[in-house]
Amino acid sequence: MVVKTVVAYRNLIRDYILLTKPGIVVLVLITCLTGMYLAAKGFPSPWLVFWCLLGTGLASAGSAVLNQFFDRDIDAIMSRTKSRPLPSGSVSPLSALIFGSILLITSFYIMAVFINPVATFFTLTASFFYVVVYTLALKRRSPLATEIGGISGALPPVIGYTAVTGKLSIEPLILFLIMFVWQPPHFWVLAVKYAEDYKKAGVPTLPVVKGIFQTKVRTLFYTAMLFPLSLLPALYGMAGKVYFFTAFVLSFIYLILTLRFFFSKSSKGMFLFFYSIIYLALLFSMMVFDMTR
Ligand code: HEM
Numbered sequence: 196m197v198v199k200t201v202v203a204y205r206n207l208i209r210d211y212i213l214l215t216k217p218g219i220v221v222l223v224l225i226t227c228l229t230g231m232y233l234a235a236k237g238f239p240s241p242w243l244v245f246w247c248l249l250g251t252g253l254a255s256a257g258s259a260v261l262n263q264f265f266d267r268d269i270d271a272i273m274s275r276t277k278s279r280p281l282p283s284g285s286v287s288p289l290s291a292l293i294f295g296s297i298l299l300i301t302s303f304y305i306m307a308v309f310i311n312p313v314a315t316f317f318t319l320t321a322s323f324f325y326v327v328v329y330t331l332a333l334k335r336r337s338p339l340a341t342e343i344g345g346i347s348g349a350l351p352p353v354i355g356y357t358a359v360t361g362k363l364s365i366e367p368l369i370l371f372l373i374m375f376v377w378q379p380p381h382f383w384v385l386a387v388k389y390a391e392d393y394k395k396a397g398v399p400t401l402p403v404v405k406g407i408f409q410t411k412v413r414t415l416f417y418t419a420m421l422f423p424l425s426l427l428p429a430l431y432g433m434a435g436k437v438y439f440f441t442a443f444v445l446s447f448i449y450l451i452l453t454l455r456f457f458f459s460k461s462s463k464g465m466f467l468f469f470y471s472i473i474y475l476a477l478l479f480s481m482m483v484f485d486m487t488r
Pocket residue numbers: 216217218219222223226275340341342344345347348349378379381382385472
């Protein structure tokens with residue numbers, strides 16, 4: 196009896212953690228911390244780091260929970276998502292709505308009280324774009340949802356940077372641009388693999404609307420754009436030679452893998468998808484490493 200209750204609680208906690216898309220939260224936090232590091236030109240005040248990472252992490256987590264609350268009908272149709280906590284029935288929609296709202300309200304409170312108005316504004320904007328603009332307004336209507344939704348995903352380093360400086364400048368905009376251009380190819384590789392799934396659920400992703408070939412062309416185009424963009428931090432004095440060299444090699448490998456995906460007859464590019472995540476994590480970590488040396 197006791198063992199059963201403990202297992203039930205453990206499963207419930209696991210489901211609530213899964214609802215927050217924890218893998219994405221980790222990468223969001225790495226990019227946010229990089230923004231803070233570059234702004235402070237070294238390790239910023241530990242309390243600022245603590246509150247800013249907590250606030251940004253809660254915003255990312257809360258937005259992901261609300262995204263799954265609103266998407267629970269289409270998530271139940273797609274094989275990739277049908278075992279998520281909401282479609283599988285292990286968490287009720289009302290509980291998810293309350294949980295996501297509490298996470299978001301706590302995030303905005305922390306950012307407003309412990310950080311500053313500019314970073315709070317960008318946190319609100321990121322959440323608004325993910326939940327309202329991407330999930331509610333665009334995802335079921337247009338393939339442009341991916342690019343416009345990318346505004347949300349590109350804001351975490353801007354939140355980190357402005358948490359330290361309190362104002363916008365060219366450096367956070369460069370980080371924004373890198374992340375903005377990184378997101379569509381990151382997603383389209385998956386969208387190609389699951390094109391049938393998205394079609395069945397009525398989600399007009401690029402492969403569903405324009406076909407696999409057009410999507411592969413655009414994936415290649417965005418990855419090619421990412422190459423020069425990834426070098427900008429070194430050219431603007433935000434990072435040094437070690438970063439420049441690493442970014443060059445990482446972007447070169449990314450381009451080669453994307454070319455392989457482009458010419459491949461298969462629509463499965465899971466290694467490329469995995470590489471996109473490693474790429475961004477290493478790129479941003481290298482900026483911090485080069486600053487700390
Ligand atoms: C337009 C924006 C984006 C789209 C459409 C998108 C889409 C996706 C999809 C569909 C998955 C697979 C999830 C699954 O298998 O259940 C995924 C995984 C992932 N994404 Fe993205 N993503 C976007 C932006 C971002 C951003 C901004 C980050 C972080 C900075 C990120 C980090 C990750 C990570 C770490 C994973 C693998 C871990 C996981 O599946 O939870 N993504 N993304």
